[in-house]
Amino acid sequence: MPAASAPSRRLTARTLAIADKRGLILRAATQVFARNGFFQSQVADIARVAGVAAGTVYLYFQSKDDLLVSIFERTMRETLADGRAALEGMTDARQRLAHIAHLHLERLGRDRDLAVVFQVELRQSTKFMERFSSTLLQDYLALIRDTIALGQQSGVFRSDVSATTGAKIFFGALDEMATNWVLSKRRYRLAPGADTVVDVFINGVGSRRAERAIEP
Amino acid sequence: MPAASAPSRRLTARTLAIADKRGLILRAATQVFARNGFFQSQVADIARVAGVAAGTVYLYFQSKDDLLVSIFERTMRETLADGRAALEGMTDARQRLAHIAHLHLERLGRDRDLAVVFQVELRQSTKFMERFSSTLLQDYLALIRDTIALGQQSGVFRSDVSATTGAKIFFGALDEMATNWVLSKRRYRLAPGADTVVDVFINGVGSRRAERAIEP
Amino acid sequence: MPAASAPSRRLTARTLAIADKRGLILRAATQVFARNGFFQSQVADIARVAGVAAGTVYLYFQSKDDLLVSIFERTMRETLADGRAALEGMTDARQRLAHIAHLHLERLGRDRDLAVVFQVELRQSTKFMERFSSTLLQDYLALIRDTIALGQQSGVFRSDVSATTGAKIFFGALDEMATNWVLSKRRYRLAPGADTVVDVFINGVGSRRAERAIEP
Amino acid sequence: MPAASAPSRRLTARTLAIADKRGLILRAATQVFARNGFFQSQVADIARVAGVAAGTVYLYFQSKDDLLVSIFERTMRETLADGRAALEGMTDARQRLAHIAHLHLERLGRDRDLAVVFQVELRQSTKFMERFSSTLLQDYLALIRDTIALGQQSGVFRSDVSATTGAKIFFGALDEMATNWVLSKRRYRLAPGADTVVDVFINGVGSRRAERAIEP
DNA sequence: TATGAATGAGCCTTCATTCAT
């Protein structure tokens, strides 16, 4: 092996080590935040769970807030990437919505600590909310909105409901399913709820016999 | 007025004064929490806005937490009472849902500070969430669920979607409408969204031409 | 009854009422201080036990401190007066000491709450201690010192021990008996200890066979 | 010195540094408590006198209370250890008592701040008193009681006075000597009083001519 | 005299963050 590659290899190793430790700390933070609540969690606790010293956390993250933001960003980025990749080949907007719903609830249903952080701890205050809603969350809502718009263009969705409003309703429904699951004392599987949400969103709860609903 | 009524009058005056002061402090707390966030708000700020001394707050409320809880409880109690009263005469489940949605978004749309507290500050942590979800919030969800069940019995709603899941979807949609409105930089009227939510919830976004949707 | 006497009678009645209420509050304070400790006691508690409003306490006493001081002064004044009166006819210094010791321990042994206040709560801090030691407590120590000096003059007490030091030792012994009784979990009668204190103080614990003691 | 000893040396240095800082804070607390009184002292003052940050105090002590308790425990432990060590070789109970008295008054007489804390501040309330009297203070009284019992067995002390009562009287006398010294405005040496206390305790203040004292 | 609602000064403690090693 040529000597020249050594530094590069070392760099790669280092990069991996860093990535590992970042992930290690982030997983510890998710667990601690979920179980104690963000404000009741101490950086020292997270460090202990991660098996590092308190000061070490600050080598990888700016602040305690940054830990929370990073959990959000990392998960959102992954979800968005996964979502976009999977949607690539799907032409049916209804199928796309179903996929988004499944991805959404499956990811949260798979990792309860993550779900708690997403459904509860991240809603700390306008401080966080505003920071989030201006970026990745908007991207996520945009993904849904575009899917609905696609359905409207292709004629499978009504055009008299704005895609933006539809996206809020769809996201809100999924979000509430997740929040309810997180706060419920009963233990049930979250993911199956995705089908119902999609079904209701597309077909409504109105019976076929009933005429089109009440207009204001 | 007979002399005998004097004590009663004094008592009433005092009772009113107390009620006023509680309400005064609660309104101040709503404003301060909404603008600074719960954790960034100081009890001294609330007292200043209410025009009382810091210690006086503790004559009417147990703690800072209690202020937040009281805002929630007071509003929920009123909303539930109003909702039940108005629903009394309505037999059509679709009409009932429409009414609930309007009441929900109108109340929040009328008082932005209250909306901020409800959509953001109250979601502080599982500590609060669990406290809430076990009581009045459950009552509210039950009100929706019962309305859906009524619609299923009368045949205007499908019976192959559980009323409980339907209630989550309906509430989640309304909740997201409110949260989006609160966090949005644009200023628009919240209440009109109620109709769309009801429409989509009942009729779905699927076009009439499109067949019944995707089953899992 | 002459009209002229009415004011006087009223004044007397008022004076009595005042004396009663002062006493009432003071007894309540003694009880509350004894059971909760001075700093843990709240003026509102004392008022409640006395059956008056919080503000009323301040019509009879300057401050919370004043309550503690008044308990001390009232008891000391009574004890000193009783002591002096009883000592009047006694010529034997040993008999006098015995009487003082009995009076001391009987008064405390009769009222445990008072004893707790005297042995514990009054030792709050130099602030109180210095205030007390400069007046009535000095008078009390002087009463003992003078009794010892009398005994030295009449030849029943050694003159090679200063009366002042002797008084400290005698008082300290009584004081410790009381403190031990107050803090003890066992329930026993305090007063009988007076005899032992006097006996040891006068005769020493040395056996008769043993020669006069160790000199430094 | 071999290289191998370096880690051990570093450990020792750190241990010393910690021991120093604990002691440093404890000395500062003694000074501040003595001069301001416990309740009037602020933890921030103690930190300033010790030359550390306020938070640092809490790295070494649980609470403000703990500082007071630690002063007591440290001093009592040392005094008990010193006392037991010194008593080892002494067979004469009278000599032993004299030694205890000297140790007691010398230690307090040497450090006025410590004396103030012991004689005044530690008598705060039953809260502290009960905590103390159940352990180290009992040990100290037991040391005196055992010494008296030893004297009774060897025949130099009377057996008709219980060793327990004798111990209270002896301790009370020493305690009062110290309290008087602390509260006195005059400045005199405390330790010499030890001899008088022992003398009076063993021989009594009764003159040799006088017969055995008054029996109840 | 009596009330008790209102006042507001005062402080212990926590814990995110830093930095010397």
Add this chain to the structure above:
DNA sequence: AATGAATGAAGGCTCATTCAT
């Protein structure tokens, strides 16, 4: 890169005292 001892700002809450009634 890693440590963890040290920092110090920040605020909820209590309660003695006042005063309008």
